[in-house]
Amino acid sequence: MSEPIFDRLALIGLGLIGSSIAHAARRGGLAREIVGYARSSETRETAARLGFLDRVADSAAEAATDADCVILCIPVGSIGAVTAQIADAMKPGAILTDVGSVKGSVIAQAAPHLPDSIQLIPAHPIAGTEQSGPEAGFAELFDGRWCILTPLPGNDADAVARLRAFWEGLGSDVASMDAAHHDRVLAVTSHVPHLIAYSIVGTASDLETVAESEVVKYSASGFRDFTRIAASDPTMWRDVFLHNKEATLEVLGRVTEDLFALQRAIRWGDGDALFERFTETRAIRRGIVEAGQDTDRPNFGREKPPRA
Numbered sequence: 688m689s690e691p692i693f694d695r696l697a698l699i700g701l702g703l704i705g706s707s708i709a710h711a712a713r714r715g716g717l718a719r720e721i722v723g724y725a726r727s728s729e730t731r732e733t734a735a736r737l738g739f740l741d742r743v744a745d746s747a748a749e750a751a752t753d754a755d756c757v758i759l760c761i762p763v764g765s766i767g768a769v770t771a772q773i774a775d776a777m778k779p780g781a782i783l784t785d786v787g788s789v790k791g792s793v794i795a796q797a798a799p800h801l802p803d804s805i806q807l808i809p810a811h812p813i814a815g816t817e818q819s820g821p822e823a824g825f826a827e828l829f830d831g832r833w834c835i836l837t838p839l840p841g842n843d844a845d846a847v848a849r850l851r852a853f854w855e856g857l858g859s860d861v862a863s864m865d866a867a868h869h870d871r872v873l874a875v876t877s878h879v880p881h882l883i884a885y886s887i888v889g890t891a892s893d894l895e896t897v898a899e900s901e902v903v904k905y906s907a908s909g910f911r912d913f914t915r916i917a918a919s920d921p922t923m924w925r926d927v928f929l930h931n932k933e934a935t936l937e938v939l940g941r942v943t944e945d946l947f948a949l950q951r952a953i954r955w956g957d958g959d960a961l962f963e964r965f966t967e968t969r970a971i972r973r974g975i976v977e978a979g980q981d982t983d984r985p986n987f988g989r990e991k992p993p994r995a
């Protein structure tokens with residue numbers, strides 16, 4: 688095994704993403720020591736029991752002390768407050784990075800608290816599940832998944848290269864882009880689809896003509912797949928929408944227009960318009976499978992469809 692990339696790695700936030708980084712960093716021998724901290728004593732105790740850290744710290748500042756790299760694995764809305772807690776404890780030259788699903792806001796919240804000697808290099812692994820908490824993590828989460836870095840113009844090239852090597856060591860393919868572009872891309876591929884899932888699952892359960900028990904009992908694959916996405920963590924997703932407001936609203940406007948076009952096609956019996964659109968979308972799905980981003984097995988590779 689090659690030399691560890693970091694002597695001491697600090698993880699602040701020990702939920703799905705934080706615990707998965709710990710498992711995968713251990714698997715790859717990427718840090719000599721992994722220290723972690725989470726807000727509640729319950730999560731810290733669970734992390735200690737599961738044993739994916741070398742040491743559990745009593746505060747965010749204690750975790751960050753002497754770390755070569757600190758990764759904030761917390762909801763986007765908490766980045767500013769936690770950066771303020773750790774900024775003075777971090778050693779000069781250390782990397783401060785994160786895993787948040789929005790990047791422009793992370794930079795705006797964190798940068799004002801940091802001296803020039805700290806390398807702020809935001810990152811976002813495009814990997815996740817609808818589970819949360821320290822017990823949800825696993826070492827393979829990032830394997831073959833993209834991680835997007837959004838380095839800042841003043842970043843030290845060597846620090847960026849080390850962080851890139853770290854994410855590759857966790858199993859990811861790594862891409863780089865600026866934060867504003869990241870936020871637009873993710874609004875299309877992730878944020879608005881989640882919003883639509885939250886909306887449609889809520890609508891179905893509100894419809895008075897369909898009893899709630901029927902929604903559950905007869906849930907066909909379309910609805911069922913939306914419910915998986917709509918079960919994602921409410922705190923995380925609240926923060927995503929509050930912190931990627933412009934891009935989300937822009938994409939949502941386009942989606943709304945397209946929905947009206949489909950509504951019109953249905954109303955006027957325009958089968959050609961529907962067929963054309965569904966043929967285009969089928970090709971997009973094929974592209975995703977060919978790129979290795981999903982399985983082509985029926986029912987997303989589930990063993991068998993759940994029975995009512």
Ligand code: NAP
Nearest residue numbers: 700701702703704725726727730761787788815816819820
């Ligand atoms: P999670 O499982 O809910 O874990 C969040 C962790 O952050 C918990 O350990 C929580 O501590 C801790 N935390 C929250 N506020 C804190 C604070 N002020 N100080 C210290 N710790 C704090 O969430 P997650 O899924 O790992 O998501 C974490 C980040 O990853 C989010 O920014 C999200 O946007 C990003 N992300 C998520 C996914 C996904 O699919 N889940 C994918 C890519 C990126 P307690 O347990 O004590 O409350």
